Amino acid sequence: MVNRVIVGAHYGMGSWLAQRVTAVIMAVYTLVLGFVLIEEGPFDYAEWQELFAGGWMRVATLLFAASLAWHAWVGMRDIWMDYVKPDALRLALQVLTVLLLAGYLGWAVQVLWR
């Protein structure tokens, strides 16, 4: 006899946890960057470019952007699931959201590694 649980606990647990872990990553990045901007600013162009050209800064910013995309995906999917009832429209909006977030990520990579 196959004993499979169709409904029950921990469906969505992964998304829920991912949203919180990415939130913490972004919060730390925000505090560090905010501190740097307030302490070191105002910047001229050379300093501004140097700030984002640093290896650590690039990796940290990419990590932030990836966290943002994942975090926003979970959040936007929650919003669509809560408010948009027609399946076709909800699916379309979810696909658009994925495309938008993937586009942001690609754009961020382009901006950082130019």
Next chain:
Amino acid sequence: MANAALKRRRPKYLSLAALLFQIRLPLPGKVSILHRISGALLVFPLAAWLLYLLDQSLVSEEGFNHIRDHYLQSPLAKAGLLVFIWAYCHHFCAGIRFLLLDINQGIELQAARASAALVLVVSLALTAYFGYRLW
């Protein structure tokens, strides 16, 4: 049948006007819906706009100077930045509150109400502070 009159009004469908003006959300509810609204605003259009600003400011010195000396000097851009700052600060503060609630910190009614008020006040104060620095 005292219940009949009541029952006839069921189910009650909520209009947008009712949601906006009739239903009084408690403070934690307000923080929650604002967290959602600010999150949606940050995804679109604010993230796209900020990426555009970062892109232009890093691509060349002319781009940087244009953004700093012209683009961001317009009242519309400053208003946009103010909206971004509020949305980010609110989402940040409310998010930290939710993380604490997740690990069962401050879940008693009084504490939850107080932290909700604190989130609203702190995010508005931060917005005012950064807005002041912006101008």
